[in-house]
Amino acid sequence: MTIQLINIYYLNVFKRYSTKYNIFRDLYEKDLLGLEIRKIKSKLAQRVKKIILSNKEICYTADTTEVEHSDLLALGSIGIFKELAKEILSIGNEDLGFKVSKTIKNFTEYEEQSISVGKNFFPLKNALVMGIVNVTPDSFSDGGKYFNKKNAVEHALQLLDEGADIIDIGGESSRPGSEPVSQEEELRRVIPVIEGVLEKKPEAIISIDTTKSVVADEACKCGAKIINDISSFGFDEKILSTAVKHNACLILMHMKGKPKNMQDNPFYEDVVSEVYDYMLSKVNSAKKEGVKTVFIDPGIGFGKRVFDNYELIKRLNEFKGIGAPIAIGLSRKSFIGKVFELDVTKREEPTLAAETIAIKNGARLIRTHDVKKALIASRMNKYIENPEQLERV
Numbered sequence: 001m002t003i004q005l006i007n008i009y010y011l012n013v014f015k016r017y018s019t020k021y022n023i024f025r026d027l028y029e030k031d032l033l034g035l036e037i038r039k040i041k042s043k044l045a046q047r048v049k050k051i052i053l054s055n056k057e058i059c060y061t062a063d064t065t066e067v068e069h070s071d072l073l074a075l076g077s078i079g080i081f082k083e084l085a086k087e088i089l090s091i092g093n094e095d096l097g098f099k100v101s102k103t104i105k106n107f108t109e110y111e112e113q114s115i116s117v118g119k120n121f122f123p124l125k126n127a128l129v130m131g132i133v134n135v136t137p138d139s140f141s142d143g144g145k146y147f148n149k150k151n152a153v154e155h156a157l158q159l160l161d162e163g164a165d166i167i168d169i170g171g172e173s174s175r176p177g178s179e180p181v182s183q184e185e186e187l188r189r190v191i192p193v194i195e196g197v198l199e200k201k202p203e204a205i206i207s208i209d210t211t212k213s214v215v216a217d218e219a220c221k222c223g224a225k226i227i228n229d230i231s232s233f234g235f236d237e238k239i240l241s242t243a244v245k246h247n248a249c250l251i252l253m254h255m256k257g258k259p260k261n262m263q264d265n266p267f268y269e270d271v272v273s274e275v276y277d278y279m280l281s282k283v284n285s286a287k288k289e290g291v292k293t294v295f296i297d298p299g300i301g302f303g304k305r306v307f308d309n310y311e312l313i314k315r316l317n318e319f320k321g322i323g324a325p326i327a328i329g330l331s332r333k334s335f336i337g338k339v340f341e342l343d344v345t346k347r348e349e350p351t352l353a354a355e356t357i358a359i360k361n362g363a364r365l366i367r368t369h370d371v372k373k374a375l376i377a378s379r380m381n382k383y384i385e386n387p388e389q390l391e392r393v
Helices: 011-021 042-054 078-090 094-108 149-161 183-200 213-222 238-246 271-289 306-314 316-322 334-340 348-360 371-385
Strands: 002-006 033-041 058-063 069-076 114-117 120-123 128-134 166-170 206-209 226-229 249-253 294-297 326-329 363-368
Touching: 002 094, 002 271, 002 316, 011 058, 011 069, 033 042, 033 078, 033 094, 033 271, 042 058, 042 069, 042 078, 069 078, 078 094, 094 316, 128 149, 128 371, 149 166, 149 183, 166 183, 166 226, 183 206, 183 213, 206 213, 213 226, 213 238, 226 238, 238 249, 238 271, 249 271, 271 294, 271 306, 271 316, 306 316, 306 334, 306 348, 316 326, 334 348, 348 363, 348 371, 363 371
Parallel strands: 128 166, 128 363, 166 206, 206 226, 226 249, 249 294, 294 326, 326 363
Antiparallel strands: 002 033, 033 069, 058 069, 114 120
């Protein structure tokens, strides 16, 4: 069972859900929210629907392929949904009532949280900037420019000087069509770079971009504090125990397939709800294993159609309901290049625009090639949200 708050006030989203639930079109309002409960037991769905309708609120159920389960959608405001959670608790279903309350709390109190990375604490009011260092010969963005220790370390130090909060070091390309590399080769590429950066700047926060638990383990032994796993431990489940062992933060990303085949005709009925369900399941599994800090990344460009990427950015704030800080990587990606007909060297400005919108919609970790511009996006959102900080400027 999954509970999700939905931006049904977007007209295209309303139309999609009106088809699924046979909603009257004249119910559309610009400030309307949806609370969807997917795969709820049919008998319970009818009881919940009865409660909502008795309070003169709007509710629909939709049949699914499973006979014993259905989907339920309530329309209203956050306040209405809070009261619904109390009503559900009153009929004795503590599990559902608690989950509805938790989802609403996650959504409404998202920016009031703080996260710990090593010995550092960061409030979610502001977005962190993660600078990318690809120690690969075939990166889509820099073409192997940093495929040796000296250049990679110098680049990482430059990104830190520019203001990066975190440096993400990876030794295996994840561009569409890329081939995996061996564990030994990946270690050979990344470990000297991590050591070189921390030798110069011991206080630097290092993230290791890997899907292999052995690489993650060695990186954490050298001082990495974050494990960035694009497979969400789908390629190597030991990533979870490795994160627990080192008290490392874990970034979990959605990807359909593998880098080699992920762009071979990907398809979604509803990309947001499908990615949401996936991320919620992965976060729950990680927390159950004892991982304390988990980021979620919708995986822009990883097994997505061009319009899927834009839909995910548009509705990014819906992922707040999962209760984990949202990470995102938009920098120079093909969803920008294809729309604006720009090659990879000319995508800085649209990247900045996309990163600004993503932060506005809840992204709190921006993985980027251009740290300076991402910091502008972060600060812009900070001042728009808190203009009183500029009273004396």
